Amino acid sequence: MTEPIRRSRRLVKDEDLEDGPSTSKYFPENRHVESEPAILSHVRSKRNSSDSPTKPHKRVKLEDTSHDRSASSPLTDLEELPPHLRLQSIPIKVETALSTTPKSKKPVVKLKLEKPHRAPENWEKQWDLILRMRAKIIAPVDTLGCDTTPNGERTSDPKIVRFHVLISLILSSQTRDPVTSQAVTNLHERLSGGLTAASLATAPSDLVAECISKVGFWRRKTEYIQEAARAIVEGGLDDGEDLPEGWEGRDLTGVDPDGRPGDIPMTLGGLCKLKGVGPKMAFLTLQCAWNINAGVGVDTHVHRVTNRLSWHKPKTTDPEQTRLNLQSWLPRHLFKPINHVLVGFGQVVCLPVGPRCDVCLLAKEKICPVRVTNGNYKARKDIGVSFEEEDEATVKAEPKLEIELETTVKAEPELEI
Template structure:
């Protein structure tokens, strides 16, 4: 179409006859529409395809409508890619921001909702657990002894206690010990050294502890805070410890006991929480219902258990929970306090009955 004809009204254009183009002119005519590179490539591979400009596309769709449709598709594709990238970045930020990886979150417990009465025969039960534990030394007790016997300076020892406690969450004792040993060999149980080490190196050294990527990030943040606010040492109070990334009540109380020799509360993990509920030592007030989380168990225990037992109760019950009162199929038959336990043989019996009912 001659360029001058674009200046005429559309109503006149339909009335003007066009002369047929010569073969040379047809050869020089450029396509009117722009085509995606994929379309051109596919047409180049197909010998029968033609790039006729035409004013109408198959199905009666005009070139202008087709171009508009292609533009919308491109915009939609760009938006979808941007949304995908945004979701991936949000996921990365979520991993970096990190929720607490402890088994429970720190929250104030309403004392009126839990029982504060000392259970019957608790001293006899505790004495029986001690006898079983002395027959089989617990790994957690050995670990505590090794740390207390360390000859490193007190400040570095306290920081090492904090780091090893962070690593121990949701991780087996032997795995934690191996990770701490590798960090020690690299001189990375020091706040300044950790700050100067990249996260990838930290993660590779502590692998395969549970949540090792998150813990490597936490370690960096904790080291930065301790170096900036405490001169490379660790906080002296529960509240300050709880303000550190990845530190919940269990870790905070453990660090206070092992780092500062200051018993502020009972260190309650999943073993202590489970066993205390099985023994009927803790419950909701006025009912026989179990406490719903370890923090409720801690508060309930502290209302009646003598304070001189707040420190030894954790390693005692943790060892007992690993060897006898296990999470699945507890060994009630070998437990010498089964006649005093309200849960004796109940869970073991229910587990075996479920196994019988399950299809082969």
Template sequence: MLSTIMTSPYFAHSRSVTSRRRNLLTSSPLGSKLTRTSRNPREGVKEEETETDLSSRAATHGSPQQAATHPQPEASPQRAHGRRRRQLKVEYDVADGASPVKTERWRPPEWTKQFELIREMRKGRDAPVDDMGAEKCYDTEAPAHVRRFQVLVSLMLSSQTRDQVTAAAMQKLRAHGCSAGNILATDDDTLGKLIYPVGFWRRKVQYLKRTSAVLQGDFGGDIPHSVEGLVRLPGVGPKMAHLAMDIAWDQVSGIGVDTHVHRISNRLGWLRKPSKNPEETRKALEEWLPSCPSAFKSSPAKRPKSERPPQSLSPTSSSKTKTEPGSDDERMEKEATSPASRTRNIKSKVS
């Protein structure tokens, strides 16, 4: 009976199916996994389910031998919750040597045409300042530090004074000896007679004495090599400082603006908005004027009260000197309209 069943065609067919199934399981990586799983008696049920999945996969993608002969393209890796998004890298073509885009600064629309007309008008150089300005008032044979000191003195005397009067006063000072040491050694009355009749000559005598004391003690008779250092001197404002840097040190540091430049700049429309005084005009011009190296830089700090020279350096210690805002000429005008100044002028006329 047993031999009959074993030799039956039914069992022969079952053996062939079983052998093919075993070959399939052992010939694929997944088959080794199923084989190991089948060794665990607790997971015997999973073997049938896995084999069923394997049969369906073989029907869909073909047998392992066919997969080896015709490999399928690998699927793209996927995230746990969906397909991985493709990242795009955006690049921009940058030209070699290209600079970042700069916003155009404000400039007067007609300033170049106006400037050329002014240059054409002034090419004759027939104004008094051309022959009697600060760049013509120093002794060319003097030492360099003395020449620079004389440039600063001529600028201090020129405030509210015609160029002809300033040049005459500088001639007398140079004949007397115009250096920081000689100015300190000269008494106030003699110094006043030498610079008379420049505007506010009494006030300027005080400025010359105090400034000469600072320069002699701190700079060896020379003048500071910076706008910040120059504006700290008594009687020296931004206009004088920038002109001194240009004439004495041959360095353009900014624009020297007086009442005339202030008035003309407003009339020509060279300011973004009208200014009230020469100092505002200077700052407004330096914000856009191309030939000014101080454009877009902060203005020099004003001289603090704590850094003023001691009152003992002043020939008249009872007189208080203030550093008023605005230009040098504006400060002189305010001092001239004071009651004490009017009293001194009346006494001077009577005497």
């Protein structure tokens, strides 16, 4: 009996070969393969290139998944196989290369966690201090956010206003607010009839691309916004979708929930059918365009700031998890303002690199877990405001009050005399 050969083995599945599966667990030694599979030919051509190092021969285990795995059959030595199967190495997984991934459906937006995240400690005090700082800050999001209009002009048509909000949000991904605002203004000025769903749907792609060429991923977004415009003109995006929680109390006079050709969707499912629109943009669109408070819009600033404040334990790794955590404990009336407040705070004070802990009230109160106390802030740009002005004024006023009280006390005995 021949001693079993114990060498490194490499699997090649039957379905990788054109002539179908074998009748035994492994290909028999005398198996004849008529033609060379395309993938093996491609791999061999890559292997034979000048920059690919050669490796020693290996034995090949040929597997037939249609046969009982408990059956045993001999291994075939690589040198005994037909020449076209004598591969020195296979640098990629054949089954991965040959597999076809079906088109994935649009993911359903998850609205809540199965187990709610607990409210973080001191979050209310942290929120109040951030509100105090935001009251003195004029951040880019305040003047150039998604709810601003091209050139500051407000049209009387609410459909067009809502469409501007949606286009601004799609363009805002990976783009600074001033660049996004200028791109929307360019579209409004250069498209025939201004920036509407109809004008954008029929505009030449070259013109649209030129108008938004400064935004991040402008080529892809050119396709996104034009496809979105065509879908909005056709209508029916909200068909079969439920109105989101929070629409109660909205004035829907003149609005047909069953289909509004020319108007943006007013449901989460309808908005997420559009290319380039994810949960964050969908929630922000509902808030800014329809005044529907259905959830928290989490962008990079909200994700970063809330993790720095330890509002998530453990820390979240993506904005979707951040959103679900916040929605599980944050009071509902804060779902809308939290994005605007934290974005402005993150743009001016809690910067991605080099946060201004020297002026931040959270650092002074020592309730920020990641505050930096020994940073070099002298060379950094002055943010132009001081958050301690009110406190200093109060401190200066207190001695005056004490002096007045002392004067009154001294005067009383004189009156008695």
